[in-house]
Amino acid sequence: MNQSIISHTRLLIILSGTVAFGAFAIDMYLPALPTMATELGATSTQLQLTLSIFFTGFCVGMLIYGPLSDHFGRRKLLLSGILLFAVTSAACMFAVNTHQLLILRGFQALGCGACVVMARAASRDIFPPAQLHSMMSKMSLVTMMAPLLAPLIGAVSLMLAGWRSIFGVLTSIALVAFYFVYRYIPETLTPDTDRRLHLGNVLRTYGQLLASKKNITLMLCMACAMSGMFAFIGGAPFVYTQVLGYSELEFALLFGSNIVGMSLITSLNLYLLKRFQASSLMTYQSGALLLAGVGLVTMRATGHIDYIVPLVILYVSHVNALCANGMASLLHLHHTNRAGSVSALAVSIQFGLAAVSTSLVATFSHSPASAMTGVMLLFGVMAFVCAVSQRKMS
Structure with a gap:
């Protein structure tokens, strides 16, 4: 087999694994939320806020690391993000109340944000524009293994060793990822030492990106789709176990069934990209x-x-393919020396809006099924409006 194909495949798998950090950090402890609420003496609303604080820290981390990677390169910052994620995941094992857990989850999210934005920016550096749409879809197929496995791993860890062991597993995953990135991922971008990095340049770059209607419409379309899915993620542990009466293991299996749907739709998306424009899809x-x-x-x-x-399942199955198409279309519009900033802004908007989404679900948690379904509809409408608008601009 051609050595370059092997190398590209290895890079794709490793980078996809680092993007999957977000899914592991979010999904793995979902089956344990009711148990954690009991043990820590917290309400369901307080535990759901650990999701919101994670999304907020995630956004801040990406907005900081994205421009830094455009200036200093990807590799060292990616490794530092993985290390921060590992240390804070280990610290979460020893949290004794929700206040400590909220703070630690915020710092954990900073490291996670670096991993996600750096992996996507490195993909833009490595793969030529003509391959970007298909590569993003392939990356999403690999990444989807995380949300499929995460709740199952979390449920088994919960049953065998309690909720604290879940964060021990996250620490182990981060250390394994650190090894593979350190050994196999080279620097993918020549550092830009000719241009000084300061806050004014960073803000100017973000302002220019936001000033483009094409950029902002693509970003909002992806963000609304993700926010609808995270309304499900935030509400599902309580809707599935307390309203629908499923056990924690049954919840994990039903959660995983969404990933089967995602895999099918994303595979279909890869085929359809040969025949239709991404904007139409x-x-x-x-x-x-x-x-x-x-x-x-x-x-x-x-x-x-x-x-x-x-x-x-119908709703969540289409989110991943939509976001893969949107991200590839967005990165295709910009040179590699802006890939970090573009990816950071796009994904931070996604998770910033996801924080709003999960907060809405938590606010109306006295009626979890109504809150979850209502917020999912709201963001579904907004995603459709944005998709129609961006298609007209194509």
Whole structure:
């Protein structure tokens, strides 16, 4: 087999693994949230806020690390982010109250943000523009193994050794990733030492990116789709176990079924990219979110809550493909020396809006099913509007 193909495949798998840090940090402890609330003497709202604080720290980390990587290069900053993630994950094992857990999750998110933004920026450095859409879709297929495995690993860890062991597993994953990145990932961008890095340049770059209607529409389309999915992630542990009556293991398995749907739709997306423009596919994919959102609210209002699970699968299955198309389209518009800033801004907007989404679900947690389905519909509508708008600009 051609050595360059092997090298590219290895790079793709390792970079996908670092992007998956976010999914592991978010999804792995979801089955344990009710148990954690009991042991730490916290309410469900307080535990759901650990998701919101994670999203906030995630955004801040990306906005800081993105421009730094455009100036200093990717490799050292990626390694420092993985190390920060590992240390704070280990510290979470010893949290004795929700205040400590919130602080540690915030710092854990800073390191995670560096991992995610650096991996995507490095992908833009490595792969030529003509391959970017397919490579982003392939990366998302590899990355989807994380949300498939994370809740299952979390549920098994919870049953065998308690919720604190979940953060021990996260620490181990980070240390393994550190080894592979250190050994196999080279520097992918020549540092820009001719241009001074200061806050004014960083803000100017972000301002220029936000001033483009094409940029902001693509970013908001991805952000709204992700926010709808995270409304599900924030509400599902309580809706599935307390409203629908599933056990923690059953919840983990049902959560994983969403990833099967994601894999099918993303594989279909790879095929359809050979025949249709990404902008057209994003319109179809956001339309599926809108349709599923309407169905979810309707089923909840009429009391047919058993239909929530298949409609959630329909909704979540299309998010990954839509975001892969959107990110590739966005990165394709910009040179590699802006890839870090572009990726940082796009993903930080996604998770910033996701923090709003999970906060809304937490605010109305007295009726978790209504809160989850209502917020999913809201962001499904917004994603569809943005997708239609960006298609008209294409």
